[in-house]
Amino acid sequence: EAQVTQNPRYLITVTGKKLTVTCSQNMNHEYMSWYRQDPGLGLRQIYYSMNVEVTDKGDVPEGYKVSRKEKRNFPLILESPSPNQTSLYFCASSLDRATEAFFGQGTRLTVV
Amino acid sequence: TQLLEQSPQFLSIQEGENLTVYCNSSSVFSSLQWYRQEPGEGPVLLVTVVTGGEVKKLKRLTFQFGDARKDSSLHITAAQPGDTGLYLCAGDEIRGAQKLVFGQGTRLTINP
Numbered sequence: 444e445a446q447v448t449q450n451p452r453y454l455i456t457v458t459g460k461k462l463t464v465t466c467s468q469n470m471n472h473e474y475m476s477w478y479r480q481d482p483g484l485g486l487r488q489i490y491y492s493m494n495v496e497v498t499d500k501g502d503v504p505e506g507y508k509v510s511r512k513e514k515r516n517f518p519l520i521l522e523s524p525s526p527n528q529t530s531l532y533f534c535a536s537s538l539d540r541a542t543e544a545f546f547g548q549g550t551r552l553t554v555v
Numbered sequence: 556t557q558l559l560e561q562s563p564q565f566l567s568i569q570e571g572e573n574l575t576v577y578c579n580s581s582s583v584f585s586s587l588q589w590y591r592q593e594p595g596e597g598p599v600l601l602v603t604v605v606t607g608g609e610v611k612k613l614k615r616l617t618f619q620f621g622d623a624r625k626d627s628s629l630h631i632t633a634a635q636p637g638d639t640g641l642y643l644c645a646g647d648e649i650r651g652a653q654k655l656v657f658g659q660g661t662r663l664t665i666n667p
Contacts, residue, residue, distance in 0.1 A: 447597075476654070483564070485643065485659035486598070493653060501654060533597050540654055541586055541647035546597025 445470045449534050449547035456524055456554055464519045464550050466534030474537045475517040476501070476544070477509060479530040486533065492517055493540070524554040558582060559646055561658035569666050570636060576629045576661045578644035585647050587627045588655070589618055592641040634665045 447468045456462055468475065476491040478501075488501030492511040506528055508520040517536075521528060531551050535544040562577045578587070586605045590598035602611050604620035604627060611618045615638075617630040631638055641662050645655045 478657075483659060485561075486645075486657040488654050491654055499653070535597070543588070543600045543603065544590075544598075544645075544655065546599070548595070548597055 445545065447534055447536050447545050447547040449532075449550050452548060452550060454550060454552050456552070458525055458554055459523050462521050462524060462552075464521075464532060464534075464552070466517045466519065466547060467515050468517075468534075468536040468545070469515065470536060470545065471514065472536035472538055472545075473514070474539050475511065476535045477507070477517070477519045478533045478535065479503065480533060480549075481530050489519070489532075491540075524552075526554045528552065529554050558648065558656045559644055559658035561642075561644060561661050563661060564659065565662050565664075567664040567666065568634060571633050574631050574634055574663070576631075576642055576663070577626065578628070578646075578658050579626045580646065581625065582646075583624050583649045585624070585649050587620055587624075587644060587646045589627070589629055590643040590645060592643060592660075598641075598643055631663075634663075636665045636667050639663060639665050 450465045473494045477489040478486040480486050487503050489507050490509040492498045498509050533549050534547040537544045560579050588603045589601045592598040602618045607622045607624045609620045615632045619628045641660045643660045644658045
């Protein structure tokens with residue numbers, strides 16, 4: 444089954460404690476993205492990757508890092524989380540930037 | 556300021572009524588997608604429109620891409636409770652960066 448898998452689904456952490464949200468896709472897609480979803484703001488792109496070892500900033504990259512060492516994986520790293528990073532995060536993959544995006548089920552992160 | 560403005564942001568109607576959701580921009584898009592998102596899930600693609608003036612139908616849902624490819628609409632006929640969800644439009648801007656741009660979403664509730 445074609446899917447995008449994110450882990451964990453829920454995470455509560457404290458300010459400053461480094462965390463990683465994993466994302467894996469099994470569709471051999473080249474394009475992967477991370478989004479955060481906040482009420483009234485829709486989906487805002489954090490980072491995207493057009494292929495292995497190629498990543499670029501989206502609209503709201505501050506406080507986040509990503510890596511793309513393998514085609515299937517695109518982890519999101521928060522080196523020092525802060526409360527304003529409390530949000531619902533989605534990973535997505537697609538053949539390219541304009542084709543159908545397949546989304547993971549989301550990670551609800553709370554930073555206290 | 557959102558590149559893609561959706562209206563209304565919230566809509567609550569009775570089962571059987573018709574409704575239209577709008578997605579507007581001053582930018583031109585090479586394609587525009589509509590997604591539906593249910594609670595606890597990631598967005599799922601409903602349709603992609605590519606040609607100016609294009610109309611696509613998906614059962615009771617009708618999608619239209621504006622002639623100038625700057626706007627789109629989603630019309631639902633005889634809405635059902637199962638249509639309840641968050642509807643998101645997303646566009647591939649012709650002169651934009653390598654990413655999809657999302658509207659802020661329309662939260663639709665269909666009451667039995």
